[in-house]
Amino acid sequence: MKKKQKWKRNLMIMTAITGLGFSVLSPSLSMPTNADETDLPLPKEESVSIVQLVVPNDKAKDKLLELGIDLTHRIEENNGQLEVDAVVTPSEIEMLKNYGINVKETLITENEWNARVAERQSAVQLQASLAATEDTLKVLRANHFTNQSDTFLYLEVKSSAGATASTALKATWTENGVEKSATLSRLVDYGEYLYHYLMLPVTAIPESVKIESNLGGAASSAVTEWLGKEPKKPKTNYVTDFVDHYMAPNELYDRAEKLAKEFPKLVEIIKMPNKSNGYRRLAQATIGSTTNTSVVVSSKAWGHEGGNDVSVEFMNPGTPNSPLKLTVDGKKISVDLATNAAGNPTSTAKQVVDVINANVSQLVTATTYRGNSGAGVVSPVTAKLTDNLKAPADVSRDPFTVKAIRIGKNRDGSKPGVLGYAQEHAREWVTPLVTIETAERLLRNYDHDSETKKLVDNLDIFLVPSVNPDGANYSFYDFNNQRRNMTNHCGPTESDPAYRNSWGVDLNRNHTVGSAFDGYIGASTTNCRSDTYAGPSENSEPEARNLVWLADKNPNIKFAMNIHSYGGYFMWSPGAYNANRVTLPRPSAGEESFYWAASDIMLNDIQDHRGTVILPSRTGPIPDVLYSAAGNSADYLWYEKGIYAWNFEVGADLWNKDTKRWQAVGFQPSFAEGHEEAMEFSNGLIGLIKIAYNYAKDHQKPSSKATPGNGKYTGPVEVKIETSEPATVYYTLDGSRPTFQSAKINLSGTREFAETIKINKTATINYFAVDAAGNIEKNYNPLGNGENYNSDTITIK
Incomplete structure (x- = not known):
């Protein structure tokens, strides 16, 4: 392997270890856990930004590995140097300069994040004001016309709440005695809402049409002939574009509930059994100014349940030779510090900690600063405990019930299931929009689009908008890079509260297959502040257990998509390897072929929206195109449940024609870009749903053929078994019947094609093929006694 290839691979391994995101106090710059007795100033919180670093050489790379700088998914090589996106503080930037690692470009700052939040809040307020009352509908046009090929119904209807994309209008009319209905498209030009419209062919001209809004408005109109006008170019009848701002968890699930209420015959809401811990924290304060004189006080109650009402005061009693004493008045804790003969305080931090824990343990707990012995003398000071949470009061602090939107005409488990789930990682704001947009498209196109009706009638579709609602709320309101x-x-x-942005478990590292607990790379089991912390044990987190529960309760689920951002990747299992880079078992050659064939469909659907191309170098098994991700959820679904499971990384780099460079979009691009990502990857998710439909209707049996086949040969022969479609081939070489326990045709190597069978001496190859839908070649029953498998004898002279 070339030197620069090793360099890039090592950096990718390091990326997996450091993970995505960062703490306000960088691990490389923060005080050590066991601080010594040096009386140092407390570290200050720093602003954070996402930057592009230029790593010039191996020495600098090695130092980056040692420092554990927080990296994103994106790594590029240009002219022998690596360009790596990183989440850093100003102190870290200055430190990296010492090793020749410099910032090439700043991608997003905290000020830009605040602008994103303000943009979102403005949209939320607009939506709330428009949806507060029943909207008013005005029918602008209700016409019919006949051109050279067909007769059309054309509608233009304006809603008083049309400025928000969640406002949906439905038209109903009678055609040849049969009631018909369809959802109208919303037309916006340069940011201004114009109207909702519908144009589709009809078999008979309706006399009238009724329009209803999901907000309660209604209007009716006679249908009149459109005369003397050239017809507009027909647009597709397929309705899209139902998201207009980034949505926090309460908005996502409120939208889900409204859809279930509006479409009760097609939708139900599944409540997951494992509630999250909740968007909540203990109230805390670090009282003091230096490491060995500070006391950390934490409430026993959650902040919103009384912890935020606790205050602590360290006082000089004003008299000489006073003893250390504590009094409590409700939730006010007063500590009279001990004094010497001169009346000066003499109580150390450790002594104050001990007196608090001995007298008010029912109210608070106290510790010295990060394990310090606390030998320094405490100064008089007053502090109010706080949980530091900034979300408004309407964001619940209680444990959150995660829900799945289940869509289908028959939701009894009899139809093949498809699962799409998003936002395992809180800071990935675009990903929930993909699920909501997809749900809206499936439901609002059902009445008038035959393709959509076919999918909904024949599949069982599960969409989980936000796996990680607590983290998502924290990202929206407190720390965007959570x-x-x-x-x-x-x-x-x-x-202590200065570490508050460094707590939590990476839910996509908390599963049981290929986990860090089993020696796989890409997560931490020891560093609770690592952004890829796998948790105290496998499946320790309720959010991860919810996904397991959903798969266990619905064995009809055959396909899944885990939606992440950013970088523009399209990946599948295996997702992890060990320290020797031995991956989890690779799919068979037939299974891998199915992954590629299905991916081709989805990637084409993604490209259809605005031409986005997921690069070949970013398409394939996870470790082949990104890095090892120990304990990820897609591996669990594939290896434990047999579900074909993919991973989107939405937010592909954008090509700048002027600079001739790819530009990263980040976790939280401007909504204009985030909207486009949601639209194109909703295309891709519906592409997966179409694949599931084809799977459900696939009764075609595969065929297979050995080349060369029966015959006599003068030396060793490489036999290749080809199949008529992606299918797994089972074979034997000892003359026995092939079964599901027999050897499979596997890949010949990483990102290579199917292996061949090398025959060195005369042997008979018995074999059969099975496709992804379970169809077996020639109706052969591997569990029975039949012999209708393929058989070729290779005779070596």
Whole structure:
């Protein structure tokens, strides 16, 4: 392997270890957990930004590995140098300069994040004001016309709440005595809402049409002939574009409930049994100004349940030779510090900690600063405990019930299931929009689009908009780069409030297959502040257990898509390898072929929206195109449940024709870009649903053929078995019947084609093929006694 290839691979391994996201206090710059007695100033919180680093050489790369800088998914090589996107503080930037690692470009700052939040909040307020009352509908046009090929119904209807994309209008009319209905498309030009419209062919001209809004408005109109006008160019009848801002969890699930209410025959809401820990924290304060004089106080109650009402005061009693004393008045804790003969305080941080824990343990707990011995003398000071949470009061602090939107005409498990789930990582704001947009398209096109009706009638579709609602709320309201959930598994020495942005478990590292607990790379089991912290044990987190529960309860699920961002990747299992880079078992050659064939369909659908191309180098098994991700959920679904499971990384790099460079879009692009990503990857998710439909209707048996086949040969022969479609081939060489326990045709190597069978001496190859839908060649029953398998004898002279 070339030197620069090793360099890039090692950096990818390091990326998997450091993960995505960052703490406000960088691990490389923060105080050590066991601080010494040096009386140092407390580290200050720093602003954070996502930047593009230029790593010039091996020495700098090695230092980056040592420092554990927080990296995103994106790594590029240009002219022998690596360009790596990283989440850093100003102190980290200055430190990296010492090793020749410099910032090439700043991608997003905290100010830009605040602008994103303000943009979103403005959209939320607009939507709330428009949806507060029943909307008014105005029918602008209700016409019919006949051109040289067909007769059309054309409608233009304006809603008083049309400025928000969640406002949906439905038209109903009678055609040849049969009631018909269809959803109208919303037309926006340069940011201005114009109207909703519909144009589709009809078999008979309706006399009238009724329009109804999902907000309660209604209007009717006679249908009149459109005369003397040239007809507009017909547009597709397929309705899209139902999201107009980034949506927090309560909005996502409110939308889901409304869809279930509006479409009760097609939708139900599944409540997951494992509630999240909740968007909540203990109220805390670090009282003091230096490491060995500070006391960390944490409430016993959650902040919103009384912890935020606790205050602590360290006082000089004003008299000489006073003893250390504590009094409590409700939730006000007063500590009279001990004094010497001169009346100066003498109580150390450790002594104050001990007196608090001995007297008010029912109210608070106290520790010295990050394991410090606390030998410094405490100064008089007053502090109010706070949970530091900034979300408005309407964002619940209670444990959250995660839900799945289940869509289908028959939701009894009799139809093949498709699962799409998003936002395992909180900071990936675009990903939930893909699921909501997809749900809206399936439901609002059902009445008038035959393709959509076919999918909904013949499949069981599960969509989970936000796997990680607590972390998502924290990302929206507190710390935009939050990756994990909010559960703090750190001990007392790592639980002061300055570490609050570094707590939580990476839900996509908490599963049981290929986990870090089993020696696979790409997660931490020891560092509770790592952004790829796998948790205290496998499946420790309720959010991860919900996914397991959903797969267990619905064995009809055959396909799944885990939606992430950013980078523009399209991936599948295996997702992890060990320290020797031995991956989890590779799919058979037939299974791999199915992954590629299905991916081709989805990638073409993604490209249809605006031409986005997921690069070949970013398409394939996870470790082949990105890095090892120990304990990821897609591996669990594939290896434990036999579900064909893919991973989207939405947000492909954008090509700048002027600079001739790819530009990263980030986790939270402007909504204009985020909207486009949601639209194109909703195309891709519906592409997966179409694949599931084809799977459900596939009764065609595969065929297979050995080349060369029967015959006499003068030396060793490489036999290749080809199939008529993606299918797994089972074979034997000892003359026995092939079964599902027999050897499979596997890949010949990473990102290579199917292996051949090398025959060195005379042998008979008995074999059969099975496709992804379970169809077996020639109706052969591997569990029975039949012999209608393929058989070729290779005779070596």
